[in-house]
């Protein structure tokens with residue numbers, strides 16, 4: 001694993017304090033959704049002494065880890081992801097009811113399926129198997145963000161659970177700004193490290209994973225977007241739907257959750273879908289400045 005010492009991408013400071021130790025070493029991160037003990041291991045995470053941004057440092061190069069990964073846990077959770085995607089689209093439509101939409105990190109295209117009812121959609125995905133699944137139904141690009149060329153800018157760009165994977169979120173969001181028309185809508189869904197639940201859970205917070213390289217708060221996310229030419233128009237939490245068995249999979253990493261997990265997997269219960277609105281996650285909408 002190739003790692004390099006980097007300055008804070010928000011303010012350029014090289015001063016920081018260590019928040020999490022490196023428990024992965026030279027191994028690649030676990031990139032699946034099965035939440036094993038390995039998923040919770042991270043590289044060293046630091047907090048910028050100047051602006052408070054949390055990021056992985058030294059920063060590893062992990063892009064290749066996604067290319068050949070096929071995630072069966074993700075495939076099984078399609079019904080709940082469709083329901084969440086429908087809900088997210090209903091929020092977007094209040095700000096931009098139609099137009100051209102690009103979903104960055106579109107995985108197997110579940111959000112594209114929901115969005116295609118109202119928008120002309122395209123996706124971008126690095127994982128080969130996910131790209132091949134999504135490309136059966138939609139126009140999808142299998143190239144890194146900085147190499148995507150488009151004839152006409154988009155009206156909306158969405159990043160659901162993607163921004164925390166970027167090695168250099170400042171450069172990545174500058175690329176996104178170039179892909180959007182002035183006044184275009186940006187949608188970011190990620191963790192919120194400053195809310196009460198992460199503060200309470202500490203290093204047990206579920207967003208702390210080896211594949212997540214950046215941990216935003218509302219303040220640091222808005223700071224990044226502002227530097228990249230966006231003005232925030234909405235910040236809130238997104239209601240995420242879970243089937244009870246899947247909630248059990250997510251909770252099994254906590255002691256109480258591990259006890260509840262077999263109960264949530266009972267035949268009469270496991271497919272029941274419940275909405276969950278969690279502290280520690282945020283949905284942020286912003287417009288590209290004219």
Ligand SMILES: [Zn+2]
Pocket residue numbers: 008009010011012013048049050051052053
């Ligand atoms: Zn900083």
